[in-house]
Amino acid sequence: MKSLSQLLSSIPPSATLAVNDKAKALKAAGRDVISLAGGDPDFDTPVPIVDAAIAALRNGDTHYPPSRGTIALREAVAAKCASEYGLELDPVRQILISPGAKFLIYAVMAALTNPGDEIIIFEPYWVSYVPIVKLVGGKPVTITLSAEDNFQIRADVLARHITPRTKAILVNSPNNPTGRVLTTAEAEVIRQAALAHDLYVISDEIYEKLIYEGRHINLASLPGMAERTITVNGHSKAYAMTGWRLGWAAGPADVIGLAAKLQSQSVTSAAAFTMTAGVVALHEVEEDVAAMRRAYKARRDFMVQALNALPGVACDMPQGAFYLFVRFPGLGTDSMQIANRLLEEADIAATPGIAFGQAGEGHVRFSYATSMHDLERAVERIGRLMG
Numbered sequence: 001m002k003s004l005s006q007l008l009s010s011i012p013p014s015a016t017l018a019v020n021d022k023a024k025a026l027k028a029a030g031r032d033v034i035s036l037a038g039g040d041p042d043f044d045t046p047v048p049i050v051d052a053a054i055a056a057l058r059n060g061d062t063h064y065p066p067s068r069g070t071i072a073l074r075e076a077v078a079a080k081c082a083s084e085y086g087l088e089l090d091p092v093r094q095i096l097i098s099p100g101a102k103f104l105i106y107a108v109m110a111a112l113t114n115p116g117d118e119i120i121i122f123e124p125y126w127v128s129y130v131p132i133v134k135l136v137g138g139k140p141v142t143i144t145l146s147a148e149d150n151f152q153i154r155a156d157v158l159a160r161h162i163t164p165r166t167k168a169i170l171v172n173s174p175n176n177p178t179g180r181v182l183t184t185a186e187a188e189v190i191r192q193a194a195l196a197h198d199l200y201v202i203s204d205e206i207y208e209k210l211i212y213e214g215r216h217i218n219l220a221s222l223p224g225m226a227e228r229t230i231t232v233n234g235h236s237k238a239y240a241m242t243g244w245r246l247g248w249a250a251g252p253a254d255v256i257g258l259a260a261k262l263q264s265q266s267v268t269s270a271a272a273f274t275m276t277a278g279v280v281a282l283h284e285v286e287e288d289v290a291a292m293r294r295a296y297k298a299r300r301d302f303m304v305q306a307l308n309a310l311p312g313v314a315c316d317m318p319q320g321a322f323y324l325f326v327r328f329p330g331l332g333t334d335s336m337q338i339a340n341r342l343l344e345e346a347d348i349a350a351t352p353g354i355a356f357g358q359a360g361e362g363h364v365r366f367s368y369a370t371s372m373h374d375l376e377r378a379v380e381r382i383g384r385l386m387g
């Protein structure tokens with residue numbers, strides 16, 4: 001047989017797969033494995049959104065929608081950007097609706113990147129960024145942030161990684177996996193670098209609605225940034241809609257136009273009835289979102305307090321998302337080994353920090369998008385493991 005795609009073959013399998021496969025095997029063998037490894041809210045999608053989708057299906061909302069998304073949803077996104085960020089956007093030319101934020105990151109990257117263009121990514125990073133940059137022919141340039149420095153983005157370190165080939169900086173706040181929220185000082189570091197070197201910024205703000213302390217900064221709304229920033233966001237996390245596949249991007253018309261071209265020649269569009277329901281999500285479920293946020297905060301507070309009370313465990317207080325980035329000095333610094341011991345000796349599935357780049361080594365990521373009951377059981381088991 002002729003050889004398959006060298007590009008796709010060169011992308012290594014995710015470092016999380018080994019632990020996930022082992023967790024599945026243990027579960028299949030009857031072990032009561034508690035999974036703290038996922039990024040999927042344990043809540044059901046709020047009822048008004050589900051009802052809107054069912055009504056849309058009954059009303060015949062089952063045909064090809066406009067490729068860039070229904071005008072109603074693009075207008076709802078534009079209205080949100082105006083009221084929450086003070087950003088004035090043309091819903092027709094500057095907003096793209098896609099089946100999920102992940103595809104949008106891919107489409108936006110494809111729109112920005114020529115072969116060899118460098119994209120700056122801060123470590124620890126969400127696992128899909130590096131493969132996506134490689135898939136569009138770009139060169140990921142990772143900046144290893146330091147755990148000792150609380151993973152802060154510093155101007156001098158950023159400056160050292162900018163070259164004439166740098167095209168864009170990818171930013172993610174609130175952050176997966178650390179739960180950190182970008183500070184005003186860090187946002188200014190990114191803004192200054194982008195303006196000084198004429199760079200694009202891709203701002204992945206998918207955890208925006210899950211902030212427990214501090215304030216969300218929409219990078220596009222900072223002075224001079226609207227023309228060079230593409231905001232990527234979506235329905236998955238805030239509205240517990242991961243399986244619906246719905247996300248949006250907002251930015252300069254030419255970038256959005258090219259990303260829309262990729263969409264129209266590949267996946268065509270998001271599904272029609274999900275977009276109808278997606279409008280309801282943006283307008284009518286604020287109280288449901290607030291209730292989920294309160295629940296996540298209670299879980300976070302419980303977990304951080306309970307983990308830090310155990311010997312050989314250390315966990316900083318994250319301000320957002322639904323992840324804890326935990327160190328186990330009592331078990332060493334090899335994150336694969338720590339994740340394996342948690343799985344084999346405590347029946348807890350967690351994601352090894354190395355999956356998020358070198359900066360993640362020494363940590364494991366716990367998701368608290370799972371019930372308080374399971375979190376309490378997990379802490380008990382970790383307590384027994386740590387003796």
Ligand SMILES: Cc1ncc(COP(=O)(O)O)c(C=O)c1O
Nearest residue numbers: 039100101102126176234236247
């Ligand atoms: C940082 C980050 N960006 C994007 C996504 C993708 O979201 P979606 O479900 O909209 O594709 C995720 C999902 O885990 C994420 O953690």
